[in-house]
Amino acid sequence: TQLLEQSPQFLSIQEGENLTVYCNSSSVFSSLQWYRQEPGEGPVLLVTVVTGGEVKKLKRLTFQFGDARKDSSLHITAAQPGDTGLYLCAGDSGNTGKLIFGQGTTLQVKP
C-alpha cells in the first residue's frame, strides 16, 4: 500500500516567519501535487511537480520534488495570515485517476 506521510501535522507561527512542510513516502510517484484547502471549501491545486529534483516557485512558496521522486517539500517565506489553511500533498501512483493523499498539515499564521 502506498502512503504519503506529511509533517508536521500542525504548525502555528507568527506572521513573517518561514516554514517548511514535508511529504515523504517509500514509494516512487509519477508526479506530486500540493493543494491548499480552507474550511468549507474543496482543495485548490497549487502546483504539480513531475521531474526528480524539480523546484517550482509560486510567489513566496517554493516546492521541491526529491531526486528519487519519493518525497517533496513546501517552503513558505515570510508567511502571511492569508497563508492559513490545510496543505495537502498528493501523489500520482501511476494507476489512472487515483491520487494518494497525505493526511495534511494545518497551518495557522498569526498576525
Add this chain to the structure above:
Amino acid sequence: GAGVSQSPSNKVTEKGKDVELRCDPISGHTALYWYRQRLGQGLEFLIYFQGNSAPDKSGLPSDRFSAERTGESVSTLTIQRTQQEDSAVYLCASSLVASAIAEYFGPGTRLTVT
C-alpha cells in the same frame, strides 16, 4: 458554470437510509473524480470517470456505494443503507484531460449519518 458545483452542501440522514449526492463538473471536462474526506484526515479516492471508458471503481469501500455519470456531464454518488462511518465530506473534482490529477474540486457535500 464557473467551477465544479455539488449538491446538497449538507445532508443529515438517519442510519439505514439511502442518499444521493450530485456533482456538476466544469463544462467540457473529460475526467471526473469522487473523493471522501473524514474529519482531520486527507482525501480518500473513491471512483474516477474518464470520458466513455469504464470507470475506475477500485476505491469504493463497499457495495453500498455506487456512482454514475452521464456522458461528460453530471455525476451522482449513491450510498445505500448509510452507516455512521459514512459520515464525511464527499468531494468531486474534474479535469480537462484524463489523468490522475484532480485539477478543480467542488466545495463538497458534508454527510452526517445519525
